[in-house]
Amino acid sequence: xxxxxxxxxxxxxxxxxxxxxxxxxxxxxxxxxHLQVMLEALRSVQKLIIVIGSARxxxxxxxxxxxxxxxxxxxxxxxxxxxxxxxxxxxxxRDYYYNETLWLSEVQAGxxxxxxxxxxxxxxxxxxxxxxxxxxxxxxxxxxxxxxVSDLSATDVRRAYFEGRLNDVQPMVPPAVHAFLDTFxxxxxxxxxxxxxxxxxxxxxxxxxxxxxxxFVTTDAVITRSGHVLLVRRAGRxxxxxxxxxxxxxxxxxxxxxxxIRETHEETGLSPSIDLAAALHAQAVFxxxxxxxxxxxxxxxxxxxxxIGQLPRLSGGSDASEALWMPISDVLAxxxxxxEDHHAIIEHFVMRG
Numbered sequence: 001x002x003x004x005x006x007x008x009x010x011x012x013x014x015x016x017x018x019x020x021x022x023x024x025x026x027x028x029x030x031x032x033x034h035l036q037v038m039l040e041a042l043r044s045v046q047k048l049i050i051v052i053g054s055a056r057x058x059x060x061x062x063x064x065x066x067x068x069x070x071x072x073x074x075x076x077x078x079x080x081x082x083x084x085x086x087x088x089x090x091x092x093x094r095d096y097y098y099n100e101t102l103w104l105s106e107v108q109a110g111x112x113x114x115x116x117x118x119x120x121x122x123x124x125x126x127x128x129x130x131x132x133x134x135x136x137x138x139x140x141x142x143x144x145x146x147x148x149v150s151d152l153s154a155t156d157v158r159r160a161y162f163e164g165r166l167n168d169v170q171p172m173v174p175p176a177v178h179a180f181l182d183t184f185x186x187x188x189x190x191x192x193x194x195x196x197x198x199x200x201x202x203x204x205x206x207x208x209x210x211x212x213x214x215x216f217v218t219t220d221a222v223i224t225r226s227g228h229v230l231l232v233r234r235a236g237r238x239x240x241x242x243x244x245x246x247x248x249x250x251x252x253x254x255x256x257x258x259x260x261i262r263e264t265h266e267e268t269g270l271s272p273s274i275d276l277a278a279a280l281h282a283q284a285v286f287x288x289x290x291x292x293x294x295x296x297x298x299x300x301x302x303x304x305x306x307x308i309g310q311l312p313r314l315s316g317g318s319d320a321s322e323a324l325w326m327p328i329s330d331v332l333a334x335x336x337x338x339x340e341d342h343h344a345i346i347e348h349f350v351m352r353g
Contacts, residue, residue: 019120020089021045022111022141024134026053027070028063029181031157031173033150035077040146041124047087048124049114050074051107055092056335058242059189061162061197062293066336067092069180076176089114097288097341098348104137161185162197192240199237203294216297219260220247220342222349223276225306229331229346232267232320234339238293242339245346246320247299256300268323269315274306281305282349291341303349 021041027034027050041048052074055067065073071090078088091110096103115121123141126148135143152172160168161181170178184190207214222245223230231243248263250256261276282303289296306312314323328350335343 077174233322235321239339
């Protein structure tokens with residue numbers, strides 16, 4: 001088991017206490033090392049702004065808890081440690097896999113809402129690998145490196161948690177977090193997440209003997225008509241019950257465009273008389289390396305614009321329990337309903353017109 005105890009922090013040099021500190025993370029869930037970093041930061045700043053990432057996303061085994069749940073957990077564990085709630089401020093930020101500028105802007109705007117123009121801001125963090133690149137993205141804020149060193153990661157916590165090893169989780173997280181996890185595991189959300197965790201383990205195990213790590217190729221279809229988007233509700237794991245674009249894996253003897261059209265008709269029941277190829281409006285490749293928990297999956301997405309008129313009739317088909325037309329305004333407002341990065345892909349096309 002991973003050693004969850006943070007190593008003793010090196011004594012930080014004496015410095016003027018900043019008004020605001022910013023600490024960015026996903027905290028899925030917050031663990032003991034997170035707590036140690038926050039406590040160290042609070043010795044250097046008057047108020048700590050905690051930026052919680054992966055907000056407004058559907059629950060999955062990598063992001064099992066909502067931003068509100070994580071905010072409550074961070075507040076509880078810091079109050080257990082004697083920190084007044086008045087010293088804590090929070091910002092919730094969505095994932096923007098394909099638009100780094102939007103992510104940076106949302107962090108900046110959220111922090112600015114608390115600092116109200118103050119430049120007395122420090123960014124707290126530890127540059128450990130490429131995932132810490134964002135610490136170099138805010139040059140207007142002084143960077144204060146943490147002196148907390150720990151091998152613990154939230155991945156270790158989630159692995160033990162979804163494998164039913166709650167006793168192993170206990171030394172990894174503060175008491176308030178452990179109590180929440182203990183309660184959460186008796187609910188329906190945990191049962192679904194644990195089943196999805198087991199499904200993903202089996203999925204990856206099926207490819208473990210391949211000579212090279214597999215790279216899967218899929219297609220997806222963004223179909224619009226009269227201010228609506230054609231969606232399906234996934235019938236199977238992973239992502240059971242989540243909204244998604246119609247799409248699927250490329251077959252050996254078909255083109256990418258043919259795959260997107262075939263999957264659309266199979267999953268939605270959209271009439272074959274509708275000529276999707278003639279309605280092709282735009283296309284793009286989406287290849288964020290971690291976009292799918294199943295493994296490296298590159299998708300080729302096509303935007304088909306069917307123009308204005310009555311919405312065609314639908315019926316759910318293979319891999320989908322339901323097909324539906326959803327108003328674009330509702331789609332854009334509800335990222336938490338969508339599977340993987342499907343909301344981001346739809347957003348990419350419909351925001352470009």
